[in-house]
Structures are given as structure tokens and as C-alpha cells.
Amino acid sequence: MAVIQFENYFTGEDNNTVIHDDTWRAQTFTLGGSAILIGGGQKSVVLKMFRIGSPGDITVSIKATSAGLPTGADLIAATVNGDIFTTDSGGANVQVDFTPTVRLEANTKYAIVFRALTGSGGQEAYSLTDASSPTYSGGSLITSSDAGVNWSAVSDQDCLFQVWGVLADVTMSVTPGVFNLSGADVGLNYTNPGATTYTWNSQAKNNVSTANSSKNNSTVTNQSKNSATVTNQSRS
């Protein structure tokens, strides 16, 4: 199933934030009104990054949040080779494809956490950010200098990022099926001894409403539910 983009902030790049060894970074985001599935070996997260030196593998994961900050174990994680990132400080898109699948709930804040565990000063990766009145309202850049033990929000800065996945819930709202019992006349049939058939029709079953009605010179009397006695018959 083709993935679609659910979160996107890829504008206003005018700054960057660094990762190496215990210097971790995260970008929080808040999903809209639909739960999604990300992963399954398909495009999941996109960041815009570059490198200085050889930072090694970059681990990117999704974590839940508490009070707006990353918390708990990774919900899902993958590594990308940071040593092949561009060295151009303008950065390039880095796509992360998570192999397992994880469900992210609607209207819930999550964190994209990225770190270069084998990096060091001078062997580091950078994520481009918007530090000039960023407009993404669902989260912000989050920083940690102790490998994710403690986190601090940088509310006036956002990483450039995208989150891709598929809708977790596909809803088919259906309309009722309506069956109409026919409103056509319900016939009362009578065959006289002379084999001449007369027919009276009433609009509603069980209701012969005409008192002393006549047709073809016949008179209906003694009406009762589901029956009518025909007298005074003659052929016209």
C-alpha cells in the first residue's frame, strides 16, 4: 500500500542542530484526527541533514512523549549511514524506512529522536532547522546532552521533517438499505356462479371502505375484515 504524508514541515531552513555521541536531538509532532501505521519497510520519516567528518550510523526512532518530551523505549527504530550524508551545509533529504510497523494514535504527540552514537566532536551530523519564528504548531525541536536521559524543549525552533504512513483505520460509512412494501391495490376477487368475475379494489388491505358500493350493478353489503358479501348481482 502506498504511503502518504501525514506531517510535513519542510520550510524556513535557516539553522541546524548537531548530534554526536550523547548529544541527541528530537522533533516532536502531533498527528491529526486519524491513527496511522508507519514502517513496513516503506518511507516513514524524512529529515534534511548533512555531516562533518564521519559520524557513523545515525539511529532514528519514534518515541512517545510525556509533557511534550520524549519518553520510554523506542516504539520503532532504524539506522542510516551518516557517513554518506552530504557535506554540503545546505543538507539533503535523508529518508528513514522503518522495517516493523507501529501504530501511532490520532491527536497524539510523538517524537522523532535521532542520534549519532558513534560520532564525536568533529565527527557529527546536523539536522536543518527553522529558527526564525517557525510555524509548525504540533511540536518543536527537543535537545538532550546526556543521551536522552533529560530533555529540553526548544520551542522557537523546528527541524525540517516529514512523517509518512498509511491510515490505520479505513472507515466505510454505509447508507441504509430500504425495502418498501408495495403500496399497490390489494384486490378482492369474486367469481359468481355464472363465471363472470367482478373485482373491487381497496387501497388498503383489510379495509373495504365503501358502504353499499356497487360496480357492474352489484352491491356490496355485510362488509367485514377480509370478506365482503356480494348480493343483488346482475350483469350490465
Add this chain to the structure above:
Amino acid sequence: MPAFQRIDSFVEALAEKTHNLGSDTLKVALTNTAHTSTWTQLSDLTEISYSNLSARTITTSSSAQTAGLYKLVLADLTLTATGAVGPFRYVYIYNDTATNDELIGYYDFGSSLSLVSGQTFVIDFDATGALTIVSP
């Protein structure tokens, strides 16, 4: 919004006691094959594999009439995939209690759909009645 599509034989089956919509077990069947008017029972369908799908039994919320208007109210049904499911496009309701699993009606999703593990497919029945029978 997919509309209920009638199975022609349903009205006769209803009139001749094949269905007791108030007590019979109704289920959904999924297929990717377009309906043929001669189909009357489950065996006429080419169903998809349900090995990665949760139970397809529909809960009947109520079956009652008011002033001659009968309503069969069904609870929304959530089907959850535990692996790849589909593709399917047509969702049939059938009577699992009836002798031949007679069909009641179906919905056309409009395009083929496949589910991945963890994904859900929700059939959102009208809360005022998935099926009504109106007398004049």
C-alpha cells in the same frame, strides 16, 4: 458513501422464513469480484482469505418495528488485519444461520483495498438502521 445494494433473492427469502433477522447470526464476506445478479448465497462468492483478519460477525443491536417501520440496527464492525489482507472491494452481508448462508445485500467500496498488519477496516452502519422495511 457506499449504498446498500440489494440481493434480489433476499425479499423472497425473507418472505419464506429463510431469515430471522432478529435472532440469526449475520456476518460479512469480502470479495474483489463484482456482483452478479444470480448470486443468492455465500458459495456464489469468491471470498478473499481471512487468515489474517479478525472475526467478521456482526452484532445486531436491535430488530424492531415502530408504527409499521421496521429497522434492523447493526453495530459498527471493526475488522483488524494481523497480516496482509485483500485486495477486496465488495462487502457482503449474509446470514450465517440460514441453511445456505443466504446473501442479504452488499456494499461497493468503490476501489480495491488491501490491509496491512495492524490496519483496521471499519464498517460504519447507519445508527438509525442498516436495513429498514417500510409499509405504505
